[in-house]
Amino acid sequence: MIELHLFPLSLAYQQERYLRQLIPALQLQHWQRRRQHADQLRSILAHAATRLLLADKLHCSPLAIRFQLEPQGKPVISYPDSAWHMNISHSGQWVVVALAPFAVGVDIEQHAGAPEVELIRSCFTPQEQQSIHSTEDFYRAWCAKEAALKAAGTGFAISPLELELVPTSAAQAQVHSPHPILNGLHVGSRLWHQSYSLAWCSQPPQGQPKYVSYGLSDLQKHIKRHVIADNFTNICNSSHYHEQ
Template identity: 30%
Template sequence: MSRGLPDEAGAIRLRRDLPEAEWRWITRLRRPEDRLRSLVGRVLARRLLGQRLGLAPGAVPLDTGPHGKPMLAVPTPAWHFNIAHSGDLVLVGAGPQPLGVDVEHCPDTVDADLWRLVTGRADTAPDPRTFCAHWVRREAVLKACGLGLRAEPGTLRLSEPDDGGWTPVAGRPEVEGLQVRLLQATPDHCAALCLTNTPAPGAWTLKTLALADWA
């Protein structure tokens, strides 16, 4: 996970890792901060994938999946990745199986309507961090199966986590068999990872770097 957004000079340096067509797509985003977050996420993903494929970041062949999800173009070896961002945080997951990630800053308050929308539950809304932990896990699941914003997070059902923190997911045919866990939960933000198979203990860890440490 990267913390911080680049200034103009930093953005120019990062752009060198992108094909021109991908940069043109980013420039069509309306808000400047959205352009910077997308730039950081795409470059970080390309660098992670490039290390695994033995390619320069700009040479990593990316394509768009059936629901708009970025993916490696066939016949590239089977690596998967996913990007999420919130504020100045950009989270990228990369691995040998389909996955989804999400990161969100915790809201200041949570009302009953928002709690019901995200979880499908009608009980009293909890504190913001507990809510955020529910939110990111569900968003990571919807991204892993390719549904994204086309499905309500409240339709998902999360079981109790196992000893490793992994939670089985149910509630829709598309999510059966998926496993999700929190990567991080602080008073400021939460992050989650969803996979198709439960990995070995310690196989997935979250590394947080300041933008200047990798860019």
């Protein structure tokens, strides 16, 4: 089963100093060169949350986990040895971490207005264009394509026009492509919090993912298990953790 763990960006503002302790210094230095603080925080929250979640599954310290990049740039766990795969995405006020015991891709996008006709033509085949009638349709299909490219590990080394989404249900589709690495992948999508589209991709096909969204007290519980800080305070009395 695919697990989709969703974190609002507000958690990064509230817990930035502790999240930074979970990320190697060289990686932090790279992000600090970004101009916008919000961009830094999205990356910090995404990578710190990934390390926290994997540390619980792999029974190790978050900082002990090592990643390496595949030829096209997809990060995979190199230490400790593990059957788990991960993928991350962030947009606007949300960060999502996908975990699965097989290759997985995920994408989340905040709706940013109606796309131009030329953009639709450059991303979708004529058959796909027939099903794009609204901004929501565009982002749903776009997220599904990007999730497939991320699951395959190719990124945009392969053009979005070189894969076609063939619907198998209202919310799922199979990927048809001349590239064997993409052909046969399965994608699913949904609307998230009214103005975001969320999509995931896997091979073999899966049912609905397990959704887990986090509030402040839930993130703090994860941090407290792995970060030793004498002045760690302000623990919430009530949890906002819920599964959907």
